[in-house]
Amino acid sequence: MANPFKKVEDFENEINDFLKRNKTFISNQGKRISDYFEMSCYNYIVRYYQNQGFTLEVKNLIAKKFKYKLSPSGYPENFSFFEIRLKNVFELEIKEICFEIHHNLTVQSGHQDDIYLTPDISVINKNAIISDKDHYLVENSTKKFCYVENSNLQTFCEVKNFNPFPELLFNFIGLYNELKKEVLDKELQREFPLHLAPSLMISGKGNVHSERIKKSLEARYKINLLYDLFEHGLRSFSIYNSKYLKQIGSLNPKTFDAIVIPQEIEEDDLPF
Structure with a gap:
C-alpha cells in the first residue's frame, strides 16, 4: 500500500501558489500534514467552481492574509472564505446567484433542527450564517453559537488524510444522510446552478476492495469518493476531469443585484 503522506513543503508551495494568484497568502496555519492536505482540498473546491464559470472573490482577509479555519472552534467572522457568484437573467434583470465556501462551519441536521454537524468544507447561501447568543448550547455563558440552517447548505466535503477503508467510506454515507436528506430521499435539488455533489476527499490510494466499494456507492448515491x-488532486479537479464529477442542483438559491467588483488589491500592497 502506498504511503498517503506528502512533504509539508509541497503543500506550502501549492497553497501559496493558489493564494498568490488570488491576491492573498497563507496565515497562521497548522503544521500538521492533515492541515495542509485540508487546505489543499479547500483550494481544489474553489478551483472547481472557478472552472464552472463562477466569479471568485476572497472575503474577510485578516491583515491582508487568508486565514483558514482548521478546526470547529472559533467564530466564522475571524476567518477568511471565498464568495462565488454566477450571473443569470431573472425577469429581464441581470442578477447574481451568490454562495460562500467555508471551512469547518457548523450546519443544522436535515432531520432535526436542534442537532448539528461540522463538515470540513461547506458551500452555503450568501449571508446564511446565524449567530445566536441565546442558543441552548451556549446558555448561561458569554459565548454565541454560529451555524447554518440546513436549507441554506448547498453541498459539503469531508477531507481524510488516510488510505480508504470500508468503515470510512460507509461513515460518509451516514453524514450524507444527515446533511443532505432531500437528495437521499430522491427529492432532488433541481434549481440552477449545479454544485459539486457531496464528496469524500481522501489522500491515499485504494485497494481492490475499497475500489469496489467506491464503485458501488457512487452508483447508488449522488456522491464523489x-x-x-x-x-492526483490537481488532475482530479482540472477543467477536463471536473466534468466527470457528479453534481446536484441548488437548494433555495438566493439572488442579488449584480455588484461591481471592488478594486483589487495592488501587488505592492501584499507582503510577499
Missing part, C-alpha cells in the same frame, strides 16, 4: 488526492 475521491482517492489518491496527494498525487
Whole structure:
C-alpha cells in the first residue's frame, strides 16, 4: 500500500501558489500534514467552481492574509472564505446567484433542527450564517453559537488524510444522510446552478476492495469518493476531469443585484 503522506513543503508551495494568484497568502496555519492536505482540498473546491464559470472573490482577509479555519472552534467572522457568484437573467434583470465556501462551519441536521454537524468544507447561501447568543448550547455563558440552517447548505466535503477503508467510506454515507436528506430521499435539488455533489476527499490510494466499494456507492448515491488526492488532486479537479464529477442542483438559491467588483488589491500592497 502506498504511503498517503506528502512533504509539508509541497503543500506550502501549492497553497501559496493558489493564494498568490488570488491576491492573498497563507496565515497562521497548522503544521500538521492533515492541515495542509485540508487546505489543499479547500483550494481544489474553489478551483472547481472557478472552472464552472463562477466569479471568485476572497472575503474577510485578516491583515491582508487568508486565514483558514482548521478546526470547529472559533467564530466564522475571524476567518477568511471565498464568495462565488454566477450571473443569470431573472425577469429581464441581470442578477447574481451568490454562495460562500467555508471551512469547518457548523450546519443544522436535515432531520432535526436542534442537532448539528461540522463538515470540513461547506458551500452555503450568501449571508446564511446565524449567530445566536441565546442558543441552548451556549446558555448561561458569554459565548454565541454560529451555524447554518440546513436549507441554506448547498453541498459539503469531508477531507481524510488516510488510505480508504470500508468503515470510512460507509461513515460518509451516514453524514450524507444527515446533511443532505432531500437528495437521499430522491427529492432532488433541481434549481440552477449545479454544485459539486457531496464528496469524500481522501489522500491515499485504494485497494481492490475499497475500489469496489467506491464503485458501488457512487452508483447508488449522488456522491464523489475521491482517492489518491496527494498525487492526483490537481488532475482530479482540472477543467477536463471536473466534468466527470457528479453534481446536484441548488437548494433555495438566493439572488442579488449584480455588484461591481471592488478594486483589487495592488501587488505592492501584499507582503510577499
